[in-house]
Amino acid sequence: xxxxxxxxxxxxxxxxxxxxxxxxxxxxxxxxxxxxxxxxxxxxxxxxxxxxxxxxxxxxxxxxxxxxxxxxxxxxxxxxxxxxxxxxxxxxxxxxxxxxxxxxxxxxxxxxxxxxxxxxxxxxxxxxxxxxxxxxxxxxxxxxxxxxxxxxxxxxxxxxxxxxxxxxxxxxxxxxxxxxxxxxxxxxxxxxxxxxxxxxxxxxxxxxxxxxxxxxxxxxxxxxxxxxxxxxxxxxxxxxxxxxxxxxxxxxxxxxxxxxxxxxxxxxxxxxxxxxxxxxxxxxxxxxxxxxxxxxxxxxxxxxxxxxxxxxxxxxxxxxxxxxxxxxxxxxxxxxxxxxxxxxxxxxxxxxxxxxxxxxxxxxxxxxxxxxxxxxxxxxxxxxxxxxxxxxxxxxxxxxxxxx
Numbered sequence: 001x002x003x004x005x006x007x008x009x010x011x012x013x014x015x016x017x018x019x020x021x022x023x024x025x026x027x028x029x030x031x032x033x034x035x036x037x038x039x040x041x042x043x044x045x046x047x048x049x050x051x052x053x054x055x056x057x058x059x060x061x062x063x064x065x066x067x068x069x070x071x072x073x074x075x076x077x078x079x080x081x082x083x084x085x086x087x088x089x090x091x092x093x094x095x096x097x098x099x100x101x102x103x104x105x106x107x108x109x110x111x112x113x114x115x116x117x118x119x120x121x122x123x124x125x126x127x128x129x130x131x132x133x134x135x136x137x138x139x140x141x142x143x144x145x146x147x148x149x150x151x152x153x154x155x156x157x158x159x160x161x162x163x164x165x166x167x168x169x170x171x172x173x174x175x176x177x178x179x180x181x182x183x184x185x186x187x188x189x190x191x192x193x194x195x196x197x198x199x200x201x202x203x204x205x206x207x208x209x210x211x212x213x214x215x216x217x218x219x220x221x222x223x224x225x226x227x228x229x230x231x232x233x234x235x236x237x238x239x240x241x242x243x244x245x246x247x248x249x250x251x252x253x254x255x256x257x258x259x260x261x262x263x264x265x266x267x268x269x270x271x272x273x274x275x276x277x278x279x280x281x282x283x284x285x286x287x288x289x290x291x292x293x294x295x296x297x298x299x300x301x302x303x304x305x306x307x308x309x310x311x312x313x314x315x316x317x318x319x320x321x322x323x324x325x326x327x328x329x330x331x332x333x334x335x336x337x338x339x340x341x342x343x344x345x346x347x348x349x350x351x352x353x354x355x356x357x358x359x360x361x362x363x364x365x366x367x368x369x370x371x372x373x374x375x376x377x378x379x380x381x382x383x384x385x386x387x388x389x390x391x392x393x394x395x396x397x398x399x400x401x402x403x404x
Contacts, residue, residue, distance in 0.1 A: 003203035003215065003330065009153030009253075010334050011329070012202045013311070014127070017135035020148050022102065025050055025117045031058040035065040036118040036163035038312070040073035040111065041130035044081040051131050053087060059088040066090075066167055068396065070112040071097035073130070082399060092399035093167070110209055113313050113324040115148065116163055124151040124159040126204070126234075128300045128313050135298075144298035145347070147340075149311045149329055151202070158204045162327075164306035166396070183349060200333035206277045207314060207326040216314045217321050219330050221247050223304040227256045230306070234292075234299040234344050237315035238275045244316065245278065252286035261299070261344060264291025264353060270357045274317075279360065290352040300328070301340060309337040 012019040025216070028035050028051070035058050040245055059065045069077070085092060095112035117125040127148020128137050137143050151159065207216045207292045217240070224231055231251055238260065243296065252258045260282070266272040272291075279289050298315075303309045312328025314320045371403045 003205045003219070004158065004330070005153050005201050006154045006158070007201045007267045008199040009151060009155045009202045009331075011331050011333065012150040013336065013340055013343065014125075014129075014148045014150060016137070016144075016146060017129060018124070018137065020125070020127070020129045021047060021050065021134070023150055024117055024125050025054040025272050027123050028054040029057040030117045031063040032061060032063075033063055034118075035120075036061055036116070036160065037110065038068045038114040038116040038163060038166065039112045039116065039131055040070045042067075042069050042074045042077065043130075044076075044078055045133045046134065047133050048081065048131050052081060055085060055090055056088050057149060058138075058159070059085075059090050061160050064091075066093070066163075068093045068095055068112070068163075068166060069096045069399070072108055072111050073113075079222075080394075087398070093169075093396050094328060094399045095396055096394050098152075103350070106340070109319075109323050111324050112394070113320065115183070115313050115328055116159060118156060118163050120161045121160045122152065122156060124156045125149070125313055126151065126159065126327060128298055141295055145292065145294070145351075146298040147301050147343075149331075151329060153202075154202055155202045155329070162204065162206065164173065169365065199212055199334055200331050203330045205310075205312075205328050205330055207320070207324070209325075213322070216312070216326055217244060218326050220244065220311065220316070223302070223308045223310075224251050225250060227251050227304050229256060231256055231258045231302070232261075232341055232344055233259070233302040233316070234297065235316045236263055236300065236303075236348065237297045237320070238262050238319040239278070239317040240321065241318075245282065245306035248282060248287055249285035251281075257362040258287040259348070260289050261285060261292055261297070261348060261352060262289065263297045264354045265296055279333050279355055280357060283355070284308075289355040290345060292347050292352050299362060300338040301339045301344070303337050303344065306338050306341055307334050308332055309340050311340070319399045 014023060025399035028037075035055065042051070055065055055067065067090060069092070074094075075098045082092060096110070115127050115129055125148055128146045129148045134141050134142060135144050135146060140266070161294070205215050205219055206212055207214075208264050220243055231248070248258055262275050263272050283289055300314055301311045310330045312326065314328050320326050
């Protein structure tokens with residue numbers, strides 16, 4: 001797995017745009033040397049324009065500012081938004097710009113789904129929150145529920161090295177890891193000088209289509225398999241592979257309480273219907289399923305035994321686990337894990353409905369069995385099928401006003 005556990009980190013949970021945006025914008029606006037930002041979605045709305053102003057202030061102070069957006073998630077940034085950034089020297093790039101056929105975008109697979117920010121190599125932000133108004137409650141009933149973390153400590157060096165490697169095109173894994181190792185050594189020396197080795201042990205884990213195809217899933221599965229007391233997962237798009245489902249069922253069989261918080265008010269209704277196909281299989285093994293019904297759930301977080309936690313961009317569905325480029329922080333720290341667990345339990349108590357297992361008749365039971373057979377066969381084979389689709393080095397191109 002492409003992770004290196006490092007101690008001495010301070011990890012702060014940020015819930016929803018109300019907590020996330022002010023911290024990120026303040027950090028960017030105060031940057032002195034460098035800002036690295038990667039995001040799936042950046043819109044020209046209130047939030048996007050606040051980000052734009054923070055980036056302009058950083059660039060005006062002389063900081064080198066790099067912004068990488070996904071060409072599918074952020075396809076329509078107008079010149080009125082991008083030109084001031086370009087004029088200020090901000091280096092805008094697009095990951096795999098959308099390709100159009102008959103008026104439709106066609107390259108929706110293997111997207112850059114990261115939500116990363118690194119400021120001056122000292123502070124980093126990782127999570128699932130995009131730069132769009134729908135991550136604020138003022139957006140209305142469809143505002144998203146989501147999480148991110150602010151990171152300070154030696155892990156920031158790994159995230160910085162990763163983002164730098166993505167500036168133009170993916171580098172060989174060996175070169176990326178050399179940069180990460182140098183960052184770790186630099187931070188370790190700083191910690192030794194200060195005599196402060198306390199803090200959370202954490203790892204920065206990514207997924208790509210070359211060398212690290214299953215790393216995030218393997219971290220999840222290892223935590224579930226080692227669970228003794230509780231597994232608590234909140235995930236927006238839940239349709240994991242067969243082995244992951246088996247691990248959840250086996251955890252429940254051995255007496256671990258397994259709670260899943262999934263979408264009850266989905267922003268994409270087909271997602272909920274797909275997840276619902278798995279409910280019976282999981283619940284019959286003792287897994288507890290809750291649907292969050294206050295607004296769309298966009299979370300990608302988990303806690304195991306109040307000691308292990310993860311926050312990031314990766315959903316637990318075929319797109320995230322087999323195709324997209326994703327990034328999570330995994331934390332081994334009781335204080336952080338318990339805090340995240342309390343926030344998720346609050347969500348369960350005040351915004352969720354528990355799903356109950358119906359008692360079907362004989363014909364319905366036969367249909368469920370047949371449907372489950374088809375679903376699980378698909379789940380077991382999907383990662384292999386996904387890897388058969390053509391993989392080429394993704395294009396990262398400058399984002400200019402004449403190409404937006």
